[in-house]
Amino acid sequence: MKKFLRWSAIVIGCLVVVGFLAFLYFIPPLTMVPQTAFTQPLAQALDAPLKSIKDPAEKILAERGKMIVGHSACSDCHTPQGAQGPNYNEFLAGGGMKDEFKLYGSVVSRNLTPDKETGIGMRTDAEIMRVLRSGVSHDGRVMTPVYMPWFDFSNMTDEDRYAVVVYLRHLKPVWNKIPGYSPLSDFEKLSETAGDYAEHKSLH
Amino acid sequence: MRRWLIRVSFGIVGAAAVCLLFVWTGTLSPLNSSPNPDQSERSMSLGKAIYQSRCAICHGDDGKGEGRAAALLNPKPLDFTSGMYKIRTTESGSIPTDEDIARAITNGLHGSAMPDWGPFIHGDSLKAIITYIKLFSPRFKEEKPRIVHISSPVPSSESSIANGRRVYAKLQCASCHGTDGKGAGATATDLIDDWGNEITTANLTEPWTFKGGGTARDIYLRFRTGMNGTPMPSYIGSASEKEMWNLANYVVSLARKPVWAMNAEELKAFYAAADAEAKKNPVRRGKYLVESFCEGCHSGYSADGKVLPEFKLAGGLVFDLYPFGKFTSFNLTSDKETGLGNWTDAEIKRAITQGIQRDGSRLLPFPMPWTSIAQMPDDDVNAIIAYLRTVPPIRNKVPMPEKPNIFSYMWGKFEMLILKKDAPGYIYPMKDFRQMEHDAKSGTVGGQVSKEPQSTSANSLSSPLVAHNENPFGNEERGAQQ
Numbered sequence: 001m002k003k004f005l006r007w008s009a010i011v012i013g014c015l016v017v018v019g020f021l022a023f024l025y026f027i028p029p030l031t032m033v034p035q036t037a038f039t040q041p042l043a044q045a046l047d048a049p050l051k052s053i054k055d056p057a058e059k060i061l062a063e064r065g066k067m068i069v070g071h072s073a074c075s076d077c078h079t080p081q082g083a084q085g086p087n088y089n090e091f092l093a094g095g096g097m098k099d100e101f102k103l104y105g106s107v108v109s110r111n112l113t114p115d116k117e118t119g120i121g122m123r124t125d126a127e128i129m130r131v132l133r134s135g136v137s138h139d140g141r142v143m144t145p146v147y148m149p150w151f152d153f154s155n156m157t158d159e160d161r162y163a164v165v166v167y168l169r170h171l172k173p174v175w176n177k178i179p180g181y182s183p184l185s186d187f188e189k190l191s192e193t194a195g196d197y198a199e200h201k202s203l204h
Numbered sequence: 205m206r207r208w209l210i211r212v213s214f215g216i217v218g219a220a221a222v223c224l225l226f227v228w229t230g231t232l233s234p235l236n237s238s239p240n241p242d243q244s245e246r247s248m249s250l251g252k253a254i255y256q257s258r259c260a261i262c263h264g265d266d267g268k269g270e271g272r273a274a275a276l277l278n279p280k281p282l283d284f285t286s287g288m289y290k291i292r293t294t295e296s297g298s299i300p301t302d303e304d305i306a307r308a309i310t311n312g313l314h315g316s317a318m319p320d321w322g323p324f325i326h327g328d329s330l331k332a333i334i335t336y337i338k339l340f341s342p343r344f345k346e347e348k349p350r351i352v353h354i355s356s357p358v359p360s361s362e363s364s365i366a367n368g369r370r371v372y373a374k375l376q377c378a379s380c381h382g383t384d385g386k387g388a389g390a391t392a393t394d395l396i397d398d399w400g401n402e403i404t405t406a407n408l409t410e411p412w413t414f415k416g417g418g419t420a421r422d423i424y425l426r427f428r429t430g431m432n433g434t435p436m437p438s439y440i441g442s443a444s445e446k447e448m449w450n451l452a453n454y455v456v457s458l459a460r461k462p463v464w465a466m467n468a469e470e471l472k473a474f475y476a477a478a479d480a481e482a483k484k485n486p487v488r489r490g491k492y493l494v495e496s497f498c499e500g501c502h503s504g505y506s507a508d509g510k511v512l513p514e515f516k517l518a519g520g521l522v523f524d525l526y527p528f529g530k531f532t533s534f535n536l537t538s539d540k541e542t543g544l545g546n547w548t549d550a551e552i553k554r555a556i557t558q559g560i561q562r563d564g565s566r567l568l569p570f571p572m573p574w575t576s577i578a579q580m581p582d583d584d585v586n587a588i589i590a591y592l593r594t595v596p597p598i599r600n601k602v603p604m605p606e607k608p609n610i611f612s613y614m615w616g617k618f619e620m621l622i623l624k625k626d627a628p629g630y631i632y633p634m635k636d637f638r639q640m641e642h643d644a645k646s647g648t649v650g651g652q653v654s655k656e657p658q659s660t661s662a663n664s665l666s667s668p669l670v671a672h673n674e675n676p677f678g679n680e681e682r683g684a685q686q
Binding site: 020023027030031032035038039042043046056057059060061064067070071072073075076085098126130133134135136139140142147149151152153154155156157158159160162163 | 257258261273276277278312314315317318319320321323324325412413462463464466467468471472475492493495496497498499500501511528558559565566567568569570571573575576577578579580581584614617621626631
């Protein structure tokens with residue numbers, strides 16, 4: 001009996017070790033993955049939309065926009081997350097960042113692809129640039145700071161913001177419906193900005 | 205006869221009724237008596253509501269221009285309590301007219317973060333918000349706006365522009381705006397406004413960034429009225445009306461093409477020149493990049509989510525990402541002990557493009573987006589480092605990343621990958637964290653409890669950063685009362 005217990009303990013111990021090693025092998029800690037495994041897929045995803053642009057002027061602008069979209073890390077929040085990191089097949093299609101606030105509603109990153117129904121296909125250039133300049137979305141709501149760091153992008157020049165818009169217009173459109181701004185049912189009661197809420201309602 | 209009598213009496217009664225009605229409505233009409241207090245009260249609460257939800261984030265609850273986002277914006281939001289408005293049609297030093305304020309709200313101020321609110325604030329809302337904004341300064345009660353008389357414009361012509369160039373030299377515009385309008389050879393370079401904030405001169409070749417608009421009339425008005433609170437004076441004494449119009453025509457003629465109107469060759473030349481300029485002056489390019497991408501996370505915040513100007517670029521924003529650990533944004537100032545003062549250029553470059561810390565350990569690909577900075581051209585990375593060297597030191601000790609123990613990390617990964625749970629992530633300022641945690645534990649925070657034990661406190665801690673002005677604890681209490 002003692003022997004059996006000892007053996008079973010050894011077997012279980014071995015299984016745990018093997019399982020742990022297998023886990024490490026298939027899902028290694030992110031700090032063990034070589035850097036290029038992160039940077040190269042991102043670089044490819046960033047470059048992909050540029051190939052199909054015919055108009056030479058637009059191509060130069062889009063290249064500039066790509067540079068800015070690249071280093072301002074739009075993709076960190078706006079690309080949906082797969083099981084193993086960002087899903088670059090749906091580059092910038094939104095939903096990569098989700099947060100719920102028990103008082104105010106939810107924060108979900110928007111779909112930035114030019115999809116007509118769910119993305120920026122239905123937004124004008126001025127509306128997109130207003131978001132980047134002042135954090136005011138198409139319905140007049142001031143965007144949640146820190147999550148969308150518009151007060152950083154506000155310091156960009158208008159020309160750079162325009163280049164970003166040109167680049168975003170050439171992304172692969174992806175249908176990805178992001179839940180809209182959803183104030184909680186007791187938002188009006190909790191907030192002093194009832195007037196704002198009424199205004200918001202009348203816009204929809 | 206009887207029928208006639210009935211008709212007359214009906215007529216008399218009707219006329220009396222109409223007269224009575226007139227008298228009755230007469231007493232109510234605002235023309236005959238003081239304005240309906242109900243009406244003005246409603247307008248006031250509407251004004252307050254709009255101000256708090258749309259304006260206070262930059263201009264502050266008290267109208268002093270010190271809202272939560274203000275410290276990072278360039279130029280800074282206006283201080284309403286001073287009554288000094290830049291874009292007016294009134295004499296230098298005077299308060300603006302209601303139309304001036306309405307125009308600024310509707311069209312926005314180009315070259316700043318003030319957007320065009322026209323689609324969202326109009327009609328009664330616009331009137332209400334103007335009334336509310338004017339309450340911040342007592343000057344609107346004491347003074348009347350002195351509207352300028354706009355003389356008849358001088359049409360733009362070659363001779364007018366040539367005259368304007370002479371006026372440009374005579375009024376010494378070049379000492380701030382440079383001989384080419386872009387600041388070349390300017391002698392006054394460290395300009396500050398009346399509130400002590402650094403300001404930059406307008407680039408006269410980019411009329412789409414002029415706050416008051418880019419037409420000759422707009423530019424003439426800036427000369428005529430000056431810009432209150434800034435070093436831009438009114439030239440009413442030193443130049444004639446005609447000279448000011450000529451100068452306006454000259455400034456209009458300086459305009460270059462914006463990128464959205466350029467063709468491919470022009471764009472190529474424009475960006476090549478911009479890159480060469482950036483290489484020649486890396487600190488300026490680095491400042492632009494750092495201000496437009498780094499500051500938001502690498503700055504200190506107060507408990508209610510306000511960027512603290514004294515902790516700009518000094519780090520201190522905590523990213524609590526379960527199950528990876530807690531990461532605090534680093535102090536990027538040149539402080540020797542707590543900042544980048546002792547780092548070599550190569551170490552900074554390695555950290556921001558390869559995610560390798562100074563001690564050789566690796567960073568995760570988030571929240572510090574070194575994977576994205578790796579996409580940057582080499583010159584830009586060097587420019588960022590060159591600028592960070594010039595940032596004055598601020599002492600702010602930032603803790604190193606806190607990693608969870610291996611078991612909770614494994615369990616967290618198991619939850620994420622197998623149970624497909626969304627990993628909760630929270631962002632909150634480091635400085636007030638302890639105090640707020642204490643409040644949360646002592647039961648000030650109630651309400652819904654989420655599944656994760658640490659998220660109960662962290663969730664409410666991160667809510668100050670939501671686009672609302674109230675303290676979350678205050679909100680809780682009000683919610684509980686109702």
